[in-house]
Amino acid sequence: MVERVPRVLVTEAAKQVIDRLREEHGDLMFHQSGGCCDGSAPMCFRKGDFRTGMSDVCLGQIHGCDFYMSRSQFEYWKHTQLTVDVTEGRGASFSLEIPLGLRFLIRSRPYTEEEQNHLVPVEEG
Amino acid sequence: MSVTLSGYKKPNTEGSPVQFKPRYENFIGGEWVPPVGGEYFDNPSPVDGKVFTRVPRSRKEDIDLALRKAHQAKEKWGNTPAAKRSKILLKIADRIDRNREMLALSETWDNGKPIRETLAADIPLAADHFRYFAGVIRGEEGSVSEIDAQTVAMHIKEPVGVVGQIIPWNFPLLMAAWKLAPALAAGNCVVLKPAEQTPATILLFVELVADLLPPGVLNVVNGFGPEAGQPLATHPDVGKIAFTGETTTGRLIMQFASENIKPVTLELGGKSPNIFTESVMAKDDSFLEKAVEGFTMFALNQGEVCTCPSRALIQESIYDEFMERALRRVEKIRLGDPLDPQTMMGAQASRDQFEKIMSYLDIGKKEGAKVLIGGEAYQNEWYPDGFYVKPTVFEGNNQMRIFQEEIFGPVVSVTKFKDEEELLQIANDTLYGLGSGLWTRDVHQAYQIARKIEAGRVWINCYHQYPAHAAFGGYKQSGIGRENHKMMLEHYQQTKNLLISYDQNPTGLF
Numbered sequence: 001m002v003e004r005v006p007r008v009l010v011t012e013a014a015k016q017v018i019d020r021l022r023e024e025h026g027d028l029m030f031h032q033s034g035g036c037c038d039g040s041a042p043m044c045f046r047k048g049d050f051r052t053g054m055s056d057v058c059l060g061q062i063h064g065c066d067f068y069m070s071r072s073q074f075e076y077w078k079h080t081q082l083t084v085d086v087t088e089g090r091g092a093s094f095s096l097e098i099p100l101g102l103r104f105l106i107r108s109r110p111y112t113e114e115e116q117n118h119l120v121p122v123e124e125g
Numbered sequence: 126m127s128v129t130l131s132g133y134k135k136p137n138t139e140g141s142p143v144q145f146k147p148r149y150e151n152f153i154g155g156e157w158v159p160p161v162g163g164e165y166f167d168n169p170s171p172v173d174g175k176v177f178t179r180v181p182r183s184r185k186e187d188i189d190l191a192l193r194k195a196h197q198a199k200e201k202w203g204n205t206p207a208a209k210r211s212k213i214l215l216k217i218a219d220r221i222d223r224n225r226e227m228l229a230l231s232e233t234w235d236n237g238k239p240i241r242e243t244l245a246a247d248i249p250l251a252a253d254h255f256r257y258f259a260g261v262i263r264g265e266e267g268s269v270s271e272i273d274a275q276t277v278a279m280h281i282k283e284p285v286g287v288v289g290q291i292i293p294w295n296f297p298l299l300m301a302a303w304k305l306a307p308a309l310a311a312g313n314c315v316v317l318k319p320a321e322q323t324p325a326t327i328l329l330f331v332e333l334v335a336d337l338l339p340p341g342v343l344n345v346v347n348g349f350g351p352e353a354g355q356p357l358a359t360h361p362d363v364g365k366i367a368f369t370g371e372t373t374t375g376r377l378i379m380q381f382a383s384e385n386i387k388p389v390t391l392e393l394g395g396k397s398p399n400i401f402t403e404s405v406m407a408k409d410d411s412f413l414e415k416a417v418e419g420f421t422m423f424a425l426n427q428g429e430v431c432t433c434p435s436r437a438l439i440q441e442s443i444y445d446e447f448m449e450r451a452l453r454r455v456e457k458i459r460l461g462d463p464l465d466p467q468t469m470m471g472a473q474a475s476r477d478q479f480e481k482i483m484s485y486l487d488i489g490k491k492e493g494a495k496v497l498i499g500g501e502a503y504q505n506e507w508y509p510d511g512f513y514v515k516p517t518v519f520e521g522n523n524q525m526r527i528f529q530e531e532i533f534g535p536v537v538s539v540t541k542f543k544d545e546e547e548l549l550q551i552a553n554d555t556l557y558g559l560g561s562g563l564w565t566r567d568v569h570q571a572y573q574i575a576r577k578i579e580a581g582r583v584w585i586n587c588y589h590q591y592p593a594h595a596a597f598g599g600y601k602q603s604g605i606g607r608e609n610h611k612m613m614l615e616h617y618q619q620t621k622n623l624l625i626s627y628d629q630n631p632t633g634l635f
Binding site: 051 | 376394476478485524
């Protein structure tokens with residue numbers, strides 16, 4: 001059986017930040033934002049603080065955290081693999097890493113044709 | 126190496142009109158109050174990457190305090206005659222005007238945008254916004270309906286009471302003015318949280334106008350989103366929340382509002398199409414020049430505008446000729462020292478914003494979009510540690526991610542359309558519907574197409590104008606409610622209906 005290609009990955013640097021945040025806040029989740037200002041950035045919340053629903057899909061798990069996106073946004077993003085990274089900087093939003101002076105960030109690449117056929121299926125939100 | 130600055134003197138240097146304090150406090154109940162926890166955070170300038178002041182890192186306790194003071198002030202302020210509230214707003218506008226250069230320089234230093242923009246747009250527009258709402262509140266009235274010969278329904282506008290406002294970082298003072306002016310005009314007390322990247326100018330503004338407003342009417346609490354913004358958005362004592370930002374936080378604010386059953390207004394951005402039809406090239410005249418300039422508007426404010434015309438749709442028949450002119454115009458965009466009045470584009474507002482733009486330049490290239498100009502960071506010789514990006518034009522198709530996501534940088538993605546049908550298909554194939562631009566010499570086309578674009582604002586033969594008397598807000602996922610225009614007052618008001626009987630006789634039911 002061919003190994004499935006994950007839709008979302010995470011860098012070592014981002015894992016370390018997730019660990020720091022988990023120590024302080026407990027279990028975490030991600031929701032990918034869109035739109036103005038800090039839009040297009042992934043938001044990190046305490047698990048359950050952001051209520052996902054029928055309009056969301058779960059793309060997978062990164063370092064033990066579910067990663068969600070709204071279904072409508074996913075339609076425009078589904079041909080790309082996402083990697084959650086982290087950078088220095090002062091973002092706005094309610095994402096939990098903001099007080100650390102750090103910001104989660106998405107890096108992306110399009111799947112190859114071969115990969116397109118073996119993607120991890122998305123789960124309903 | 127020392128470099129001579131060609132325009133305004135840097136803040137905190139001798140002779141500069143801006144001298145920031147080393148540290149600021151919150152403004153609560155008419156006083157400058159340290160945060161309860163005694164913590165502060167550094168505020169760096171994106172122009173040179175260096176810290177220039179410190180700002181309170183507030184928590185829930187500070188929000189609680191501000192809300193208490195606001196509630197203590199609300200009855201008196203809500204019952205202050207409209208004429209008096211209006212006069213105070215006019216005085217605020219005068220103070221802004223009298224301190225235009227100081228506020229403009231502060232805004233440039235805090236946000237990174239060029240001084241020519243803050244002098245000509247941010248600060249004068251903020252003053253005008255207060256004047257506009259000072260005017261409309263004088264003309265505002267309720268209504269009376271005659272239900273029948275003995276029964277009258279009276280509709281009186283009352284303020285919500287205490288409102289919470291969360292301000293974005295792209296036009297810090299102007300966006301605060303957009304929210305504050307209608308809220309104060311309508312008789313509300315406000316707890317306002319500036320963006321953590323750009324708190325400085327709002328604090329200087331409060332220093333200027335503090336004596337004009339009764340204590341508790343305006344309260345400014347600084348801090349980080351999860352620590353101060355969230356307690357404000359979730360607080361049961363807030364009568365209404367206004368937010369400008371992105372969709373996930375917008376949804377979260379609606380979730381909080383659903384728990385407290387409170388109204389919200391949300392402005393969540395867009396991916397605005399700027400459409401150039403073939404009649405634009407029918408003559409080589411000043412209108413064509415205006416249209417080419419309209420294309421270049423993506424670079425205004427370094428692209429950090431919710432309505433940035435970040436998708437350009439150009440009719441196939443004029444594509445090559447139009448793009449040749451457009452790219453020549455983009456080449457002339459002057460980058461450099463944001464304090465030089467000749468500079469057209471300054472720094473991106475923060476390091477993470479810069480990194481995000483870089484990540485979009487990367488995925489744009491990986492998806493096969495062609496870089497027509499720019500496509501990389503700009504090395505600013507005046508400020509090597511600032512965050513600068515070259516104005517960038519991509520050519521590609523509407524399914525690419527650079528065509529679908531708000532990059533919030535000086536990046537436009539260009540594509541072609543054959544006819545009106547395809548124009549509308551591409552223009553509306555987006556999650557958002559905030560701004561749009563339509564350029565044509567055909568008045569029939571202008572009206573018909575504009576009506577079919579799913580967006581709250583269609584600029585026809587212009588772009589990036591923000592007069593206070595034109596409603597601004599989004600369709601689709603761009604948000605809820607409007608800003609600007611007198612209709613905005615309604616978002617800060619309740620309707621009290623008095624249903625009055627002038628009939629002396631019992632109804633006969635019991």
